[in-house]
Amino acid sequence: MKKEDKYFIILLGIVTLATGGVIAENVFSVLRPPLERRIDVAKVKKNIDAAGLIPHEARFWKEL
């Protein structure tokens, strides 16, 4: 097999795999359930309360 052929097979293989990967990413992004359903808000709130934390300025947490 020629050297050019080997390089071509490697390049085409990488690009084809990456294309397949991008398609897979897209499929997962379509299949992924909405954020609300993945997070059990009640459970998270309970855990936060149990840890003695309250939300501060929306992004940070401070101790009670």
Add this chain to the structure above:
Amino acid sequence: MKNYRAISLLFVTLFITGACFNLLRERDRQAADVKKILAACPVVLPQAKEFIKETAGVPHYKAFKTSSATANDLLGAAVVTTDIAPEIRGYAGAIKLLVGVDLQGNISRLSMISHSETPSYVLEMDSFLEQFKGLNIHNSFQLGRDIDGITRATITSEAVARAVEKSLKQTADKVLNLKVAGMTMEGKSIPLEQILIPLLLFAVAVTGVVTHKTVIRWIALLGGLVYFGILKSTMVSAVQIANICLLKFPAFHQSPLWYMLIGLTLITSVFWGMVFCGSLCPFATVQELLYNIAHRKSKKFPKSGLSRGLDQRGRDVKYAVLTLGLTPSVILGNASAASMEPFLTLFTLKGTKLAWGLLTFTLIAAIFHFRFWCKYLCPVGACLGLITRISLFRIRLGQNCINCELCERACPTGAIQMNEQRLPVITHPECILCGKCIRYCPKETLNIRVFTKHEKGR
């Protein structure tokens, strides 16, 4: 030679199956959306304890403070944008949002129910929707002035802004009996440039094909790169093919460019062949520029060192890519799955790590192989190539061929091969109509001529 008839049949079957499958599934999707809407009602109006659906007049969900649901308990209403503004669609069909409106006519919150937009174009959807929170019936919803659109997703952003504004103002007016300001974007005229510039570019491209002049072809290529690529970040893509398969189209007044691009590409493909791929595709232009710069000092016809058999087998990958993109789109009923082309990452400068990796390797490969993506992987090229089988005008061999083989050596895509009689045979699904073979033919034997019936068996 490949069995293009069988490949065409496969894709026609996939298209018809996809369209039928989607029509059947649409009913199930409506039921799933109803569940999502019911789940989203407490999200958009969190203080409400009870929601009652009203179907008379403007369809909406009345939100009440207590479960007794009396008029005094009324907190506001939640409406689905597609119920109020079904005519407003995004790039890939309807964008269904639930809008919560309080008694003062303020938007309490929005919740996305469903959409079919390309994920890589709408990565910032959540932060975009956050901007609507607190806007009220007296506000205007002008994109770019009052609301920051999602970069490079103007059609989607505008569709959301218009649908939310219309839903809010109609709900306030007809459900909550509030005095409402006029619509910001009502009566917006069709953007004429989206009709005229594509027309002009396709006219230049066809002129380049017919006259086979390199200068005209490059004017079209650079025009396509600037307008479709840099300014609009759009081109014929696998997502559009999947959307056609799923019978999802944007509204013409919102996106005349979509119709011009698809319509003119199909028309020129049926008449001449791959005019878009050869003379207008912005990503192909980038690849050709890279290749030409890298080979500027090489001889007249840079020869690929690749084995012919491997080159031919490599070209089959694009049909696999097209199948791989279309099949999940058809199964999921969402064209986003087919969004794999690296042009998206290049012109939007957005993408996942894998998408950036794909772009990088594609551009590296394009330095060594002429139009690497187009030749071996492009799903659009695969699809349009199959259409060229019915093209009316094609590059055809006339009389007086002297078997000089110059056309074969000049063809940058390797679409010409000499047969046993040392006569050129053109593989039209691989021909980008660059016209090099015609220009270099010493006897002017090759030219664009009407495709006659007796040739169809070839």
